[in-house]
Amino acid sequence: MPRHVDHAQRRSEISGAVWQVVSESGLEGLTLRAVAAAAGCTTGMVTHYFRDKKALLAHARSVMHRRMADRIDAMPVRHAEPRAHLYAVAEQALPLDEERHLEAVVWSSFLLTTRTDPELLREHSVSHASWLRRLTALVRAALPGEPEPGDLEDRVRALVVCLDGLALNAVTDPDAYPPDLQRRVLDRQLDLILEGNRSL
Amino acid sequence: MPRHVDHAQRRSEISGAVWQVVSESGLEGLTLRAVAAAAGCTTGMVTHYFRDKKALLAHARSVMHRRMADRIDAMPVRHAEPRAHLYAVAEQALPLDEERHLEAVVWSSFLLTTRTDPELLREHSVSHASWLRRLTALVRAALPGEPEPGDLEDRVRALVVCLDGLALNAVTDPDAYPPDLQRRVLDRQLDLILEGNRSL
DNA sequence: GAATTCGCGTAACGTACGTTACGTAACGGC
DNA sequence: GCCGTTACGTAACGTACGTTACGCGAATTC
Structure with a gap:
């Protein structure tokens, strides 16, 4: 097997970049290239970890909900x-x-x-x-x-x-x-x- | 002078089509072609009455505010x-x-x-x-x-x-x-x- | 150390968009 | 009845997007 990468963490990092882009440019500016730029990587990496844009947004959304719930639970x-x-x-x-x-x-x-x-x-x-x-x-x-x-x-x-x-x-x-x-x-x-x- | 058309009314009609599109498809589906389709006309007519998309949205927005204020005032x-x-x-x-x-x-x-x-x-x-x-x-x-x-x-x-x-x-x-x-x-x-x- | 599999960058492709240009029909003035 | 202006439809253009394909480097296994 090749080198090991923590998928969950990478996905969370990219989702964090989604938030950043939404915060700065709104949903209209939320493009894969903008997300990649905010994450400091290429669009290839984004598409490597998410099948398509919809999956990326779904993950970013679920991480958001999880964070809110966790903060209250904790x-x-x-x-x-x-x-x-x-x-x-x-x-x-x-x-x-x-x-x-x-x-x-x-x-x-x-x-x-x-x-x-x-x-x-x-x-x-x-x-x-x-x-x-x-x-x-x-x-x-x-x-x-x-x-x-x-x-x-x-x-x-x-x-x-x-x-x-x-x-x-x-x-x-x-x-x-x-x-x-x-x-x-x-x-x-x-x-x-x-x-x-x-x-x- | 050529045939006369009520510009203000046409613009309001097109703005109404903007609302319709936003209501059905959200902002992400708000395209000039969708607005034209909702208004029952062509994109050429839309661009004839509005310089660009930004002007169209600004008008639709102002009509919305005007409507709300008028309803309360009236x-x-x-x-x-x-x-x-x-x-x-x-x-x-x-x-x-x-x-x-x-x-x-x-x-x-x-x-x-x-x-x-x-x-x-x-x-x-x-x-x-x-x-x-x-x-x-x-x-x-x-x-x-x-x-x-x-x-x-x-x-x-x-x-x-x-x-x-x-x-x-x-x-x-x-x-x-x-x-x-x-x-x-x-x-x-x-x-x-x-x-x-x-x-x- | 060769094979293999994963990680990821590069780049191209097709599509849909906003915008612009052009053509045409219709109407009003003279 | 001709001219000019307005009112639009059609269509093309450039761009930016999501998506996909390809290629290479690196790391692990045997």
Whole structure:
């Protein structure tokens, strides 16, 4: 056998270059040659590790999702208070530092491409439902009493759209949505979601 | 002089075809030939009314913004209650019917392209600031007392990111964010925003 | 150390795009 | 009725892309 190369690592490196290109040039500038240039290699190497462009994007996408999930999973649960725990988890979805900003840019760019691809839409739906379930458990734990199911669901939706809206705006216009503003809005949103019971 | 053609109308028709193509195929499928096919004409006609693709997209974008603003401006202020008025205006930003869904798809698609184009980003910032100002006035009118400036701003931000997040999710996965869910979340968010004063 | 298999660069190919040029038909002015 | 201008359709051109094929160097095995 010839010399040994870590395929998984090479593929991850190239996927990292995909993120870089998307961040700098958007999806419209995402070409195999641009990816190769960002990765410091040739297009031959890219095609050596990925059958075609679609496979490359799928890998870059899955690495992105894996990274996000891992960051949340690896988060130590050192918060005795349920609200602090909820905040800590929710905060992971915000582009508060450079790493998460890059992820948010890639996330938002890929998100819109799922609209016209049924297969990707299904993946997104599953992932989104999982994210909702996770937040639902945390919100329930942070609520004082036992909420009604519909009420709880609406609260979680309000939280999710807040997170997505913050991320989207921070990606589009970072200067208008600096990290401290994002934190303030999220903190306030948790206050709003967790306080009071719905009038029936 | 030769036969007369309404340039403005033709340009609007072609811009409408741009929306249609974006809605069906996304930005990646947005080619001059696809636009011409959707408009039922030839690429020669498209290039006759628009210097180049960039000008076409700019026009389609401006028509979209104009439409959104017009729909809100043309809305009769028949709500004596400030909260109902705020709700009615905010609701215009949600993809609750087919027309607004199409607009939201185009809006979200164009939104991400502003990231890598400084000129478009400036346009977006101005438009976004104007939208914030409009909502701020309505929120202030709907609040019981006189809020602190920073507190008011945070409330408005929470509303804006809620609207954007709802629109983004409804565009991405319409089945998971049907109109009644959008309305419920918005209604709830207004409750949350308008009730109570911030603890200092 | 020869054979073999993998790693990867180079380069060509076909296609689809934006753009441009050219031709023609239709209409209005004189 | 002729002329000039406008309104378009047709088609070609250059470019950039994804993809594929080919070739060589290197490393491992026997």
